[in-house]
Amino acid sequence: MSRWERVRLGDVCDFINGDRGKNYPTADEFIVEGIPFINAGHISNNAIDFSDMNYISEEKYNKLGSGKLINNDIVYCLRGSLGKHAIVSINSGAIASSLVIIRPNTAIISSKYLTYCMDSIQFIEQQKKANNGSSQPNLSAKSVKLFEVPLPLLDEQNHITDALDIAAKLLSLRKEQLAELDNLIKSTFHEMFGDPVRNEKEWLVEKLKGITTKIGSGATPKGGKESYHNEGICLIRSMNVHNGVFKYDQLAHLDDEQATQLDNVIVKANDILINITGASVARSCIVPTDVLPARVNQHVSIVRVKEEKGTSEYINKLFTTDSFQNFLLAIGGAGGATREAITKHQLQELDIPLPPLPLQNQFAEIVAKIEEQKVFVKKAIDETQQLFDSLMSEYFDE
Structure with missing residues (x-):
């Protein structure tokens, strides 16, 4: 059970909507390099994905009346991919109208702590209840301001984020290890047999x-x-x-x-x-x-x-x-x-x-050994996920 006072987001954060007026960028105004213009599709795994980013010119950015980002702002999705969020680590940027900027009062609540709050069961349940969309999920910034989060002192917030960061990092490392084992099977196949479509080994x-x-x-x-x-x-x-x-x-x-x-x-x-x-x-x-x-x-x-x-x-x-x-x-x-x-x-x-059957059997034996290792890694992933989930429950659930 959460042991801290719960506060409304609107009492500890500023909310800034994107510019919805005549200065809103159109597709033909996007450029190859410039100031990032972030939409919901650019939020992936609680981070901003810059691989397919839209950019606007500084001139266009200066004309925007709202929706301008600063470092450590949180971008939060109001429509479609409801509740997706990420901290921004850029000094300037802007948001699409489907997003809202949540700017924490850092004297009271940290951005990192708040993003963990947003991943909690309690917060997700508030999102579901506030969803006023019919065919498409939809929230209003006004409703999100009413969402409540537990508010320990800043030192305790930092302790919580440190503990969750360690568990999240360990979980990420375990998943990378599993991916590496899968890649090992893939590379072993190509080394032994080559490309099956080109069949350059002439099997x-x-x-x-x-x-x-x-x-x-x-x-x-x-x-x-x-x-x-x-x-x-x-x-x-x-x-x-x-x-x-x-x-x-x-x-x-x-x-x-x-x-x-x-x-x-x-x-x-x-x-x-x-x-x-x-x-x-x-x-x-x-x-x-x-x-x-x-x-x-x-x-x-x-x-x-x-x-x-x-x-x-x-x-x-x-x-x-x-x-x-x-x-x-x-x-x-x-x-x-x-x-x-x-x-x-x-x-x-x-x-x-x-290829000759003995060579296929050799490959099967290698795969069997790698699969044995994958079993141990998957067990470690499950245990680490349970640790992370229990910490989230301890800190944020009532």
Whole structure:
């Protein structure tokens, strides 16, 4: 429980709207270099992303009647991406009309402490209640001024931000470590096998249909998602299949009768799953054994590799290389269809470079060792996330 007095933001911060008048910059007034003009799309992970920034001239900036930034201001999104926020570390800049500048009274509250407050459950709940948008989320600066935050003394605020900074940094390092392990698998594949589309190592090439015992997708049971169950036989959908990763969120379940109707798409250990329709087309992973028994719906295809021809680790990694992903996406978007799709025939006719099986097995062994390390890192990430969340709860929740 928060042990400090709670205050309204409007009592400890100034709020500055963007200029909405005739001097508001138009797209043709943006220039390559100049003064940053920040919109909601430039806020990412609580930071300002300058990689695709809009800039205005100093002359245009001087004409603005409002919405001018100074160092340590907080930009806060009022529309669309509701509640996105970031501290600015620039001496001059301006904001789009979808944002508001929150300028803390630094004699009372620090910008860094306030941004952590904005990430708390309590603050997010206030945002949800104040949202007055219908089709598009929408807040007013007037309503945000009424949001309350706990207000310890500045020394205590600094102690809180230091503790949260350490936990956040540790979490970031753990995630970087996980990414490095993924990159190690990627670089090992390219070192051993080269690019699968160019096939510069001149491996023997076979059609996918010639190296598999099954290529096929399933269906959605009658009644759609309303007919799913909380337990039973798993139904794997496209949202579960990501490149190299199986996501357990929203994993559906079927009863025995529903599953029997999909017995032609029983998933087996080491099967490769590939999305064949929709925005996630071409995403691919190996099914984890802990979801078996399972079936797939019509948006996911099973690819079952002949053991004497190849390994699932090799084929799945081939599918998820950048070059082969681009190739699959080009197939999926071809033909002028309104929705991306890869047909069974197109999968069957894919040209697959086939290195010698012992080399594929060697790669699979390397992947297995790296995956073991990833398990430990993921556990460390979960533990660090729990630490961060418990600190946030201790400092900010009632």
